[in-house]
Amino acid sequence: MTHVSFVKRRYLALWFPWLPAERLARAGRTGSPERPLVIAEPVKGALRLAATDRHAEALGLLPGLPLADARARVSALLVADHDPEADRRLLERLADICIRYTPMVAPDLPDTLILDIAGAAHLFGGEDGLVRAARLRLRRHGFTVRTAFADTPDAARALAQFGAASVAALPVAALRLGEERETALRRAGLHTVGDIACRPLAGLATRFGAQAATAVRRMVGDAESPFVPRRVLPPVEVERRFAEPVARTDYVLGVLADLLAEACRMLEARGEGGRRFEAVFFRADGKEQTVSVQTSTPVRHPTPVVTLFTHSLARLEDPLDPGFGFDAVCLAVPVTEALSPGQPDLDRAPPPGPALDALVDRLAARLGPERLLRFHPRESHIPERAARLRSGSPSGDWPVPSSGEPPLRPLALIHPPRPLSNVVADVPDGPPRRFRLGGAVLTIVRAEGPERIAAEWWRRPGLTRDYYRVEDESGRRLWIFRHGLYGREETNPRWYLHGLFA
Incomplete structure (x- = not known):
């Protein structure tokens, strides 16, 4: 009998309680006990607190409070505008710093990092050694962090944010169901995750919605929690x-x-x-x-x-x-x-x-790779658009002619195509018999075609091209086309030389 062992997942949550304020502190905007810092944002036509620093929190100024009420309590407030995009970039930067502890780091907006530390903690002497190293490094960067370990990402995040001793002791707010559902759960006498988990979840889903039951299952590990690391694990x-x-x-x-x-x-x-x-x-x-x-x-x-x-x-x-x-x-x-x-x-x-x-x-x-350009194939039936210059190794395959057959198109194109004059050709779809190129008159002895290429209608209106591979009396092989169809698109189509075969 073959025994298969599975690695138990283990997660570390790093919660930054004052991330926006500490970001501003790094830029020189620091609050103080006499003048605490609050970050405000417009909500339904009024300014409300989106975040605070530790001094404002100690005075009871919490996110969600109207800015006017906050000023009524503390007149000497330092107010800054909320910038969630700057906070997101900072959280991603912190995630990059924490990659040294494990490659599986997932930002959990707006202020938490989740680390999958399964198989990585022993490199730091265990979980305690890992979290000490992470706290010390983040403190050197000027950030306050609160941490928690758990067997699921949701539980680790909630334990770090609410500071509970166990998952069962977490308040219902840890389920992140919204204020309306949280109020309904409390009125029903369900104040903690443990109160909910000990009851049949089918009844919970019927009364409070499937989202509530799913949140509890994710918290206790009975359902898969979404975990998308910032960096894809390389092979x-x-x-x-x-x-x-x-x-x-x-x-x-x-x-x-x-x-x-x-x-x-x-x-x-x-x-x-x-x-x-x-x-x-x-x-x-x-x-x-x-x-x-x-x-x-x-x-x-x-x-x-x-x-x-x-x-x-x-x-x-x-x-x-x-x-x-x-x-x-x-x-x-x-x-x-x-x-x-x-x-x-x-x-x-x-x-x-x-x-x-x-x-x-x-x-x-x-x-530098950006200074070295190579031709890359591109999906387009228009010859001059079938390749483009880009850095890096070419992706995709170039068309290869059948064994023993000459190439359908020349390797190099003439840009722009050279016009031909005095063209003698059979109408409506015959190849040219003779034409003038510059000061020379070329007589064609062999011709293959046409290869008909329509214009890209989704870009701009254009004329149809009929391409021919021709050979003149001296053995030169040319790639020419007629621009427009006789009688349908043009009464007197023009002819052009677009390439030379080696």
């Missing part, structure tokens, strides 16, 4: 934590090379190669710096990737600075592709990749 990720901060950049880069070797072994076990590699350097003061490189083809040998990182680090406008020292390095491979094993040389060196791909990778790492 391959390795890290190295240091017992003491390391101030030597060369040593940290050596650790990065070791991590690349470890990641490549993991890729080999998966039968894959990496297309994008990201290194995150965590500093002891809470700052981190991310450097990423990408390759034109899948790679699972560390040497070329180390070279790309060396070039990328050399071109950074803000050089890698250890500050007070690095305390961790993380390497992720977020983009992978299948890669068949190759035959090594006699000296056990990896099989060399295409020279062009290696050159492109080095140039992109040295100059």
